[in-house]
Amino acid sequence: MPHPIQIRMGGYSPPTTSFSRALKRIGDKLTAEFGGAVDVKYVWNIIDFGYRAEDILWLAESGVLTLGYQSSSYLTDRVPELGIVDLPFLFATNAQARAAMDGALGDTLARAIEAKAGYRILGWFENGFRHISNRLRPIRSIADLAGLRIRVLPSEVQARTFAALGAVPWKGDLTDALVLLRDGRLDAQENPLANTVTYGVHKLHRFHTLTSHFYVSRPVFVHRAAFDAWPDALQRAMRAAVAEAVAWQRGETGREHDAACLALEAEGCEIAEMPRDVRAEFIEAVRPLHDEARRTFGTELFGLIPPA
Numbered sequence: 001m002p003h004p005i006q007i008r009m010g011g012y013s014p015p016t017t018s019f020s021r022a023l024k025r026i027g028d029k030l031t032a033e034f035g036g037a038v039d040v041k042y043v044w045n046i047i048d049f050g051y052r053a054e055d056i057l058w059l060a061e062s063g064v065l066t067l068g069y070q071s072s073s074y075l076t077d078r079v080p081e082l083g084i085v086d087l088p089f090l091f092a093t094n095a096q097a098r099a100a101m102d103g104a105l106g107d108t109l110a111r112a113i114e115a116k117a118g119y120r121i122l123g124w125f126e127n128g129f130r131h132i133s134n135r136l137r138p139i140r141s142i143a144d145l146a147g148l149r150i151r152v153l154p155s156e157v158q159a160r161t162f163a164a165l166g167a168v169p170w171k172g173d174l175t176d177a178l179v180l181l182r183d184g185r186l187d188a189q190e191n192p193l194a195n196t197v198t199y200g201v202h203k204l205h206r207f208h209t210l211t212s213h214f215y216v217s218r219p220v221f222v223h224r225a226a227f228d229a230w231p232d233a234l235q236r237a238m239r240a241a242v243a244e245a246v247a248w249q250r251g252e253t254g255r256e257h258d259a260a261c262l263a264l265e266a267e268g269c270e271i272a273e274m275p276r277d278v279r280a281e282f283i284e285a286v287r288p289l290h291d292e293a294r295r296t297f298g299t300e301l302f303g304l305i306p307p308a
Helices: 018-037 055-061 080-086 094-102 104-116 156-164 174-182 193-198 224-229 232-266 276-285 287-302
Strands: 005-010 038-043 067-069 119-129 131-134 149-152 168-171 188-191 207-210 215-223 270-273
Touching (some): 018 038, 018 232, 080 104, 080 215, 094 104, 094 232, 119 224, 215 232, 232 270
Parallel strands (some): 005 067
Antiparallel strands (some): 067 215
16 A cells, blocks of 8 residues: 655644644544545644744745744745735734735735745634733833834834834744743733733733734645645645634634633733724824835735725
8 A cells, every 4th residue: 555645734832722723623634534545743832842933934845844834924034025914004804804815915925925935825824913012011102112122023024113113123033032031131022912821921921902013824834845746636635624724713813812811811911902092103103114015015915905
């Protein structure tokens, strides 16, 4: 009998998160359909094995892993077009953002990634809207960000966003950021609340402000050479399994947000909404970034964003 096709899936979060459980759904569907013709294995959190979060990119591109996911911001140095979805306050709602990533904008960005990296992009997990947490003070206005040393994703657009808001951005990998947050060399970070709790930052930061300043997706990518060599039936099944898992994972994000709020409250943290007038102040401060992006990317790419 021929050897089964090896499919190794990996991520950088515990097995209880929606991302890890989504990988398991993908694997279960493939195993149910193909039985012993496939051999599916998982590495839920590569950080547990001494890797950095960013290593998921080369692990999948080199074929050590077959499938992985990572925030799109980690690829902006190689794929500049991804900078458009790093812009602050680009999307107003989850529905608008999901429609964009499932539609023409997501297709265009997937093609751009595939042209410059050794992946096939099969879908977009939702990392969702990001919020600011810090150890020093509540964020009630832009003035409260002045001098705040904050970790951002490795994206020049995101670093410039916080510089425009008066903070001192540090862009880098999650693994390094957690060390700097724990020893106090960084004052703040920004993440969906579920991530903040997953990585234990809620035990370090008292103040959490629901700014919803960035919406970040996590492309689901497979090692292109392996995927392209699979039988057509397995390729189709993988695409279908990822599409189902993406829809399921997005449905879990609301429950994870609510659970994170409870965890923050149990830790004695303060959670504050951002008032509409303060949000308008933030949007106005970063408007030059949008103006520059329109000149850089052209109106055509912006035209792929559906209305809110």
